[in-house]
Amino acid sequence: MIQKLISKIEKTHAPIVVGLDPMLNYIPKQIQEKAFKEYGETLKGAGEAIWQYNKEIIDHVYDLIPAVKPQIAMYEQFGIEGLIAFKKTVDYCKEKDLVVIGDVKRGDIGSTSAAYAVGHLGKVQVGSQKFAGFDEDFATVNPYLGTDGIKPFIDVCKEEKKGIFVLVKTSNPSSGEFQDRLIDGRPLYEIVGEHVAAWGEECMGDKYSYVGAVVGATYPEQGKILRKIMPKAFILVPGYGAQGGKGKDLVHFFNEDGLGAIVNSSRGIIAAWKQEKYAKYGEAAFAEASRAAVEDMIADIDGALKNR
Template structure:
């Protein structure tokens, strides 16, 4: 009997709960959307204790509605509440759910191994988020354990994500052509440059230009040569490659790898493109609710089998008590009930959209 993959565990729980939502656990004591003050008073200003009680109530109120939670490590570090984080993950497991530690680590060598040992060992998270700017060296330690998963930042939900992620880079295929000493600027009888739906620039060959390239060369695909692609597409292709490299030799329960991607709900068109690039990866979709993403925005994150994506909401569920939900108002002592109502509304909205698209 083989070790159950993280992707298998996640999809099993999605099917069990009939839910694709991921609930972030982001403790905060400042501003309107925050942990109720009475909890801090109750614990004599002990942030660690207040956070743990708050998290347990949120989990108690929502664990039947979600397969997975996502604590963001920065908030626990901010309040020196690592103990609350460790016990929160343990409590998530006791409630038959999984935990993604949102840490976005990015380093190499022994440092990367140390991060991995803390996240998957000490804290016992089931998965984590990673920034893969340093390449495979920063990812390797995290993908050795078949029972654990990673979600690589590909196209993030923030407004300035395009500063780097949307920039074009010269494709490897174009570099191969340049190495063949083909003059791409001399193509008046050779081909035309066009832009595809996903923003990739390519050169459409005519017969004259095709004669310049060996027909057996792998750089030619269906008479077109990709010239440039965006950084987020390049990262998505790495995610696909890394995921495939980790797949075991035996047949798995589902066609998904343990290497997933983070793609914001705030960029639905890019989500559609990335889904095509990574058919075997699960996409973690943040940006739902508070950042403006809607149920209809996330539809392109799913495959035809009705799987392939989980949608995260943090503040919208954690601090739902500050808003009116379907005409119902809540007091700060009813933050658990409000979280239940908000999570239920999110789950039902997403499921309805998927049903309308014949995906479930």
């Protein structure tokens, strides 16, 4: 799957991923009203609104981008009905040949971590049959529990040719509370980064590993160091746009080959119609606003990479 991600990045010249993190207040009124008319102001109505909103955005951007990253929390908050919308979204993106990164940030130990790995990336055995539960291509994973939490994901990745992105240095303001604490003079995120590099050795594609890392766009200096610590890890970079990261801050997340990173924007793309910059599209043409925002993001990042 890392090979597919790379080939799609090369084809689109867009090392970007669109975060499908719907909030009801991003969703234009016409979509909400239609869904509520059909299913009432219910969890099912909310799930339907999210799904229709996602679908229209995907239809308008899928040809420009290699990958999407649905954030499962935004679906899980609506219970089962929200997760049905998540699953529909994953399936539809795969139909459109997009690489799907499930931003699930799961992490547990032993058989429990294996269950998450199977549910999101693999297949579960039921009697004599096997079934995929959510079937994303990549999943994000939390490293706090150590190798016991990561290894079961790696086992499934090897079997299914899928991948993970391990949280290393997250984009939020308080990420330093634990991640920046010094251990033998070096921050915890560097130690985690070294583990990511070691875990990744076990399952390599041609040039990059199936085991990637999450490093926030909001920490470019740390990204520069982590790039060197994990030379063969793809870095998933959240925090572009709405959280403050800009194209020029991101060049050091990439290797010399122009690869090695994929930059996420969520709100900046899916709620573009709410920004002054894209207001001319209006609420009805929200998905065209998203397309324009994708084009601008590609130009920003591609431009920064060419000028480095």
